[in-house]
Amino acid sequence: MLHLRLITPAGRTDDVVRLIEKTVGTTHLVVLPGAARNPAGDVVMCDVAREAGDELIGALRTLGLDRTGSIAVENIDLSLSRRADKAEEEAPGEGADAVLWEGLADATHEESTLSVTYVAFITLATMIAACGVVLDNAILIVGAMAVGPEFGPLAGICTSVVQRRPRLALRSLTALLVGFAGAMLVTVGFALFMDAVGLFHESDLEGKRPNTAFVYAPDAFSFIVAVLAGIAGTLSLTSAKSGALVGVAISVTTVPAAANAAVALAYGDTSQTIGSTNQLLLNLLGIVLAGIATLAAQKILWKRQRQHR
Template sequence: MLHLRLIVPADRTDEVVRLIESTVGATHLVVLPGAARDPAGDVVMCDVAREAGEGLLSGLQRLGIDHSGAIAADETGLTLSRRADQAEKDAPGEAADAVLWQHLVEETHEESTLSVTYVAFLAIATMIAACGVVLDNAVLIVGAMAVGPEFGPLAGISTALVRRKPKLASRSLLALVVGFAVAMALTVGFSVLMDAAGLFSAAKLEGDRPNTGFVYAPDAFSFVVALLAGVAGTLSLTSAKSGALVGVAISVTTVPAAANAAVAFAYGDTTQTVGSSEQLLLNLFGIVVAGVLTLLAQKAFWARKDRKGRKGPKSGTGTKPEAA
C-alpha cells in the first residue's frame, strides 16, 4: 500500500475527495480541515493500493495539487485493515507489477547525479576491475561489477526517452560520459603506478586470459546479455525489487571493459583498447534499448489497466463493489 499525505487548498478539497473516492483501491480517507499552515490548506490523507497509485497521483497532478499544495507518497511496510485488504483486492493488476512514473523519474534523477561520490565509486570499481583483468581474476571482476554505479544514469536515459524529459536525459548522459572518462583516466594513471611498482606488466595483460579475455572481444552474446540485463534492471526499479540490481550489475561487462581499455591504453595496446571500448559501448547501448522497450511495454500495459481503475462514488455504507 501507498500512504498519501496531501496539502490541499480549501476550495479544492471537495474535488480531491471525489477523486480519491472514485479510485478503485483507495481507502482510509481522512480530511483535516485547516490543519496545514505552510502552505495553508486542508490536510487529506489516504491509503491506496500500489497498483492504483499511479492513476491517483496523475489525477492529483491534473488538479494542480502539486503546484497549489503538496503531494507526499510513502510505501507502508505493514497495514492491518480489512478495508486495505479489500482495496488491494479491488485494484486491477498486481502491486509488484505497478509502475509509479513520478517515483521512477525522481529515483533515476537522484541516481544519475554527477557527484564526487558517484565518480569515486565508478573510479574505484574500474581500478578493481583493472586488477582483475591483469591478474585474470574473475572474483575481482565480479566485485568491480557490483561496485559500479553506472546503471543509474543508464536507467535515467531510458526513463527520460520514454517520459520525454530532456533535462533528465542530459543529466544522465553527462554523468555517464564524464563518469567513465574520469574513471578511465584515473585507471590509466593507476596502471602506470602499478607498473612502476612491478605489480602490473604488459606480459600479464597480453598473456593467456581464459577468465577475462572476453572483455575485449565483443560478440552477439554481449548484446544479448546487455538486453536481458537491461530488462531485469528496469523491472527491478519499477517494481521496487532493488535486490535484482546486484544480479544486473554482475551480468554486464561495462566496468571491466572500461578498465581493460584503460590498462591497454597505458601499455599502448591498440587492439585491446579498441575491442574493450566496443564492448563498453555495446553494453551501454543494449541496456538503454532494453530499458526503453521495457518501459514502453509497461506503459502500454498499465494504460489499459488504468481504464479499469475508476468506479462510482462510494455508497453510504462505504463499501466498494467487487472489481469486474
C-alpha cells in the first residue's frame, strides 16, 4: 500500500476527492479543510494499493496538483485494516508487478546526479579495486563492487530512454562519464604514489593473477552476466526491493575494470588498459540494454493488464 498526502487549493478539493473515490484500490480517505499553510489549502490523505498508485498520481498531476499544491507519496510497511485488504484485492494486477513511474523518475534523478558524494564513492571504490587487482585479492574486488554507485546513472539512462526524458539522459550520462573519468584519473595518481612508497609493484600487475585476471579479459560471459544483472537491478528498482541491488553491484565488472585500466595505464601496460576498458564498456552496454528492455516490457505488460481488468 501507498500513503498519499495531498495539499489542494480549496477550489480543487472536491475534484480531488471525487477522483480518489472513483479510483479502484483506494481507502482511508481523510479531508482536513484549511489545514495547510504553505501552500495554503486543504489537506487530503488516502491510502492506495500500489497497483493503482501510478494511475492515481498521473490523474492528480493532470489536475495540476503538483504545480498548485503538493503530492507526497510514502510506502506503508504495515497496514492492519480490512478496508486496506479489500482495496488491494479490488485493484487490478499485482502490487509487485506495478511500476510507479513518477517514483522511479524521482529516484533515478537523485541517484544519477553528479555530486561530490557520488564522485567520492566511485573514486573510493576504484581505489579499493586498484588494491584488489594489484594484490590479486577477490575480497577487495567484491568490496569495491559493493561500494560503487554507478548503477544509479545506468538506471537513469534506462528510465530516460523509456520515458523519453532527454534531460535525465544527459544528467545520467554526464554523471557516468565524468564519474568514471575522474575516478580513473585519481586512481592513476594513487597507483603512482603507492608504487613510489613501495606498496605497489609492476611485477604484481604483470604476474599471474588467478583471482582477478578476469577484469581485463572480457568474453561472452561478461556480457551475459551484465545483461542478467541489468534485468535484476531494474526489477529491484521498480519493485522497491532495493536489497537486491547489492547482489547486482557485486556481479558486474565495472569498477574493477576501471581500476585495472587505471593501474595498467600508470605502468604503461597498453594491453591491459585496452582489455580493461573493453570489459568496462561491455558491462555498461549490457546493463543499459537489459535495463531498457526490462522497463519497456514492464510498461507494455502493465498497460495490457489495465486494459483487460
